[in-house]
Amino acid sequence: MxxxxxxxxxxxxxxxxxxxxxxxxxxxxxxxxxxxxxxxxxxxxxxxxxxxxxxxxxxxxxxxxxxxxxxxxxxxxxxxxxxxxxxxxxxxxxxxxxxxxxxxxxxxxxxxxxxxxxxxxxxxxxxxxxxxxxxxxxxxxxxxxxxxxxxxxxxxxxxxxxxxxxxxxxxxxxxxxxxxxxxxxxxxxxxxxxxxxxxGWRTPRSRVWRNPFAGMRQAPAPHPADAALSEDTVTVRRPDLDRHGTVHPHAEDTDSRDAAHPHQEGTIRLRREASFRTRKQPEQRRDG
Structure with a gap:
């Protein structure tokens, strides 16, 4: 036809x-x-x-x-x-x-x-x-x-x-x-x-993004001299990052958000915290 x-x-x-x-x-x-x-x-x-x-x-x-x-x-x-x-x-x-x-x-x-x-x-x-x-x-x-x-x-x-x-x-x-x-x-x-x-057939994605932490904005690496001066470990909370690594500049405080979603607390805290060694600065440290 x-x-x-x-x-x-x-x-x-x-x-x-x-x-x-x-x-x-x-x-x-x-x-x-x-x-x-x-x-x-x-x-x-x-x-x-x-x-x-x-x-x-x-x-x-x-x-x-x-x-x-x-x-x-x-x-x-x-x-x-x-x-x-x-x-x-x-x-x-x-x-x-x-x-x-x-x-x-x-x-x-x-x-x-x-x-x-x-x-x-x-x-x-x-x-x-x-x-x-x-x-x-x-x-x-x-x-x-x-x-x-x-x-x-x-x-x-x-x-x-x-x-x-x-x-x-x-x-x-x-x-x-x-x-x-x-x-x-x-x-x-x-x-x-x-x-x-x-x-469940799917198309492949980039290998770069197979890491769940890929794309997350991480804390700057400490200077080697700072790491040598102190053995104190500081935990930095990142309330501007959600559990998927997306940046939210005006995000709420981590604790308040965790309270709103208690079932996600473990995941959210895990992905918003970055630990690194730095010199002791008591006047700038925040409570956990």
């Missing part, structure tokens, strides 16, 4: 399914963040339409979300259904399932639409990935979360989208892209994402 025919007959249905699936994931995110009905609708619309709008703007066409009422109503109805359906509110599995389905659908439809506008395979693959992850990125930013695809300790996210988009690009290049192979590409991305969730 020609690429134009495939886009005309299949893409609209796949687009609506992808929008619905991403809108479900956005609505579940809103419920987990305790958003009101308006916030739930906003996150569902952002998750469902964000990636497609970005893709359409890049390829130079009017976003379909602004010209087709179905594109707008699908996230709206989905958001209201999730908001008022109590049994589904706490089902994390549903959130992951719908998000994986949308990832596969949009990676394929985004690539197909880009190819129909004459873009090369690399550009089409890139915009296919953007279509798949864009909505999730926008909805995460709206609730002040780091997007999943940027975190090393989350299961594979961008790579399944790459699998779907790359498969479509290869099929198009070999003149084997049709309805059946497009569905197979969707299933490949969807299946890879589910396998990553099941087995």
């Amino acid at each position: 020609p690429i134009d025919g495939l886009a005309g007959t299949v893409q609209y249905a796949m687009d609506l399914m992808g929008i619905c699936a991403f809108a479900l994931s956005g609505a579940y995110l809103a419920v987990r963040k305790d958003c009101d009905v308006f916030g739930t609708i906003v996150l569902a619309e952002a998750a469902g339409l964000g990636g497609g709008v970005f893709r359409d703007l890049v390829i130079g066409v009017t976003p379909a979300a602004f010209t087709d009422l179905g594109y707008f109503l699908t996230p709206l109805i989905t958001a209201l259904a999730v908001f008022f359906t109590a049994p589904l509110r706490h089902e994390e599995t549903w959130y992951e399932l719908f998000d994986a389905a949308a990832l596969g659908l949009f990676s394929v439809t985004g690539t197909i639409k880009t190819l129909t506008h004459g873009f090369n395979l690399l550009a089409a693959t890139t915009l296919g990935i953007s279509s798949a992850v864009g909505g999730g990125v926008i909805s995460s930013i709206l609730v002040l979360e780091v997007p999943t695809l940027l975190l090393w300790n989350r299961d594979l996210y961008a790579l399944p989208a790459l699998a779907g988009a790359g498969t479509v690009a290869v099929l198009h290049h070999t003149d084997r892209l049709n309805t059946g192979t497009a569905v197979a590409a969707v299933l490949s991305a969807f299946g890879l994402r589910l396998l990553a969730l099941r087995y």
Whole structure:
């Protein structure tokens, strides 16, 4: 089937399914963040339409979300259904399932639409990935979360989208892209994402950051002469560093923060203290 025919007959249905699936994931995110009905609708619309709008703007066409009422109503109805359906509110599995389905659908439809506008395979693959992850990125930013695809300790996210988009690009290049192979590409991305969730597959991170203390601002090393003059050990508390090593210039005093989070006391104290040998200066020393 020609690429134009495939886009005309299949893409609209796949687009609506992808929008619905991403809108479900956005609505579940809103419920987990305790958003009101308006916030739930906003996150569902952002998750469902964000990636497609970005893709359409890049390829130079009017976003379909602004010209087709179905594109707008699908996230709206989905958001209201999730908001008022109590049994589904706490089902994390549903959130992951719908998000994986949308990832596969949009990676394929985004690539197909880009190819129909004459873009090369690399550009089409890139915009296919953007279509798949864009909505999730926008909805995460709206609730002040780091997007999943940027975190090393989350299961594979961008790579399944790459699998779907790359498969479509290869099929198009070999003149084997049709309805059946497009569905197979969707299933490949969807299946890879589910396998990553099941087995905890993750992308590697830099070896430098595998040390939990890497990146922490440490106390200056003492001068050798100072170390020789005294055997006194001074413990320095770092209330401006949290347990992850992040600097907080206006952080509260360590003791007050530990009191607020007693279950984290041991960890916080361990990572905020640095001991070094220095000369005795009683007038500058602080009580532990």
